[in-house]
Amino acid sequence: ATLPSCLLRWEGATEAQQAFMRRVYERQMKTAALGGRVPLIAAADDVAEIEEGATARVDVAAAARRLLASARAAAPAGGTLGVVTGYRSALFQLEIWEYHFPARYEATVSARRRAVGGPHGRAAVALLARRIARQTAAPGFSLHQRGEAIDLKCGRASGDQLMATARFLTAWKRSWCLDWLADHAASFGFAANPDIDEPWHWEFQAR
Numbered sequence: 001a002t003l004p005s006c007l008l009r010w011e012g013a014t015e016a017q018q019a020f021m022r023r024v025y026e027r028q029m030k031t032a033a034l035g036g037r038v039p040l041i042a043a044a045d046d047v048a049e050i051e052e053g054a055t056a057r058v059d060v061a062a063a064a065r066r067l068l069a070s071a072r073a074a075a076p077a078g079g080t081l082g083v084v085t086g087y088r089s090a091l092f093q094l095e096i097w098e099y100h101f102p103a104r105y106e107a108t109v110s111a112r113r114r115a116v117g118g119p120h121g122r123a124a125v126a127l128l129a130r131r132i133a134r135q136t137a138a139p140g141f142s143l144h145q146r147g148e149a150i151d152l153k154c155g156r157a158s159g160d161q162l163m164a165t166a167r168f169l170t171a172w173k174r175s176w177c178l179d180w181l182a183d184h185a186a187s188f189g190f191a192a193n194p195d196i197d198e199p200w201h202w203e204f205q206a207r
Contacts, residue, residue, distance in 0.1 A: 002138070003090050003091065003139045003140065005021075006022070008021055008025060008097075008098050008101075010098070010101065010102060017105070020125070021101055023125045024101075024132065025129075027125050027129040028132060028138045029138045029141070031133065032141045046147065047061065047087045050065055050068075050083050051065070052082070052083065054087075055087045056087050056147045056204075057146065060086070060147055066188055067185060068081055068083065070184065071181075075155075075176065075180075076157050076176055078157035078158070079176055080154075081154060082154075082155065083153070084151045084153050084164045085150070086147065086149070086150045086151075087145070088144040089145065090140055090145055091139070093136075093138075093139040094139040096136060097132070097136050097139065101132070104128065111127060112127060112128065135166070135197070135198070143203050149202065149203045149204070150190070150201075150202055150204075151198075151200050151201050152200045152201075154172060154176075154177035156175065156176070162175055164198070168200075169198075172199040172200055185202055186205075189204050190203065
């Protein structure tokens with residue numbers, strides 16, 4: 001249910017950077033396991049479509065469809081709520097982790113340089129692993145892989161779309177979509193994860 005770090009690729013990186021990326025990945029995986037989390041079983045054979053190709057576990061998909069219909073009925077003129085992703089395979093999760101790593105590496109340059117052991121030392125590995133864990137789960141430890149989480153997109157009256165990326169974080173926090181979700185998502189079985197700063201990410205809690 002998990003994938004080894006040797007699968008990671010970083011085009012244009014030095015050997016030292018590649019090795020550092022693998023160590024950060026392995027640290028995040030180890031921390032997740034030591035925290036009591038266990039690798040999640042993929043749900044590929046037990047998913048249904050929500051809409052537009054996005055899928056989730058059968059009961060989660062049904063709840064998501066109800067949530068979307070209710071949100072759209074209550075949306076302001078021109079507003080809408082849609083789904084970006086639901087179920088993701090371990091390989092898809094690894095590709096997301098890999099895609100975001102270079103930017104997160106650059107964003108922590110100053111902090112890593114100040115760390116004991118330098119920018120690629122053990123402290124720097126722990127620092128970046130903690131940062132990434134707040135944004136992207138390691139493959140095998142994401143509720144997306146179990147089909148129990150959805151990432152949403154918010155359409156505003158102006159016609160623009162707030163997608164499920166950090167670029168839209170501030171706008172998402174001020175959106176009608178988040179206000180509506182905060183008030184109503186629980187009635188459909190969904191809750192925000194307080195440990196991550198992603199207002200578009202909602203996890204199915206009902207059993």
